[in-house]
Amino acid sequence: MILRISRLGLRRKKVGKDMDKLEEYQRWQNNLARVRFPRWKELPTLGLYVDQVVAIVNEQLSHLGIEPLTKSMVNNYVKKKVIQAPIKKKYAVNQLVDLLLIGLLKSNFSLDDIRAGIAQVTINSYPQAAYDRFVEILNALLAGKEIPSDNVINPQSDRLMTLALKSVLSRMHAAQLLNAMQKIAQPAPLEEK
Numbered sequence: 070m071i072l073r074i075s076r077l078g079l080r081r082k083k084v085g086k087d088m089d090k091l092e093e094y095q096r097w098q099n100n101l102a103r104v105r106f107p108r109w110k111e112l113p114t115l116g117l118y119v120d121q122v123v124a125i126v127n128e129q130l131s132h133l134g135i136e137p138l139t140k141s142m143v144n145n146y147v148k149k150k151v152i153q154a155p156i157k158k159k160y161a162v163n164q165l166v167d168l169l170l171i172g173l174l175k176s177n178f179s180l181d182d183i184r185a186g187i188a189q190v191t192i193n194s195y196p197q198a199a200y201d202r203f204v205e206i207l208n209a210l211l212a213g214k215e216i217p218s219d220n221v222i223n224p225q226s227d228r229l230m231t232l233a234l235k236s237v238l239s240r241m242h243a244a245q246l247l248n249a250m251q252k253i254a255q256p257a258p259l260e261e262k
Contacts, residue, residue, distance in 0.1 A: 118158060119158070
């Protein structure tokens with residue numbers, strides 16, 4: 070009987086630790102719900118040097134747990150014409166926006182696809198309006214709220230932005246949940262035949 074009670078106690082402790090790991094995932098979700106990406110008018114409008122641009126982009130990406138951009142990456146994006154070259158080594162707000170989008174989307178999409186998506190969405194909309202709508206969708210998805218309707222951006226562009234953001238956030242959620250589950254239990258290794 071004593072042996073049975075001690076096993077039950079061990080099982081309860083293990084279940085408690087397992088719940089702690091899943092609570093870490095829940096805390097991550099709750100923190101994610103508080104993240105807010107800045108709108109265009111909230112971004113610095115003065116010319117910024119590459120160090121400043123990287124710092125601003127990485128501050129936003131870090132809230133989402135996304136790998137930071139480096140100066141080398143930014144320089145490569147300029148060389149590959151993914152973003153416009155700086156003028157007198159200073160970056161404008163539109164380049165900062167492009168880097169925010171690239172940083173957020175690069176884990177799911179190629180640079181060519183990101184650039185094509187930005188170009189497609191801005192065919193009929195000003196970059197500021199398109200970016201602000203992107204941020205509006207992102208912030209709603211992060212908060213777990215319904216995406217507000219919009220009559221400024223065409224419905225196909227709106228849908229494209231929503232699907233792209235949902236794919237990025239789904240990937241982030243899956244990675245975090247897998248990490249929490251792996252802390253709880255490791256699967257048995259596959260046996261060779």
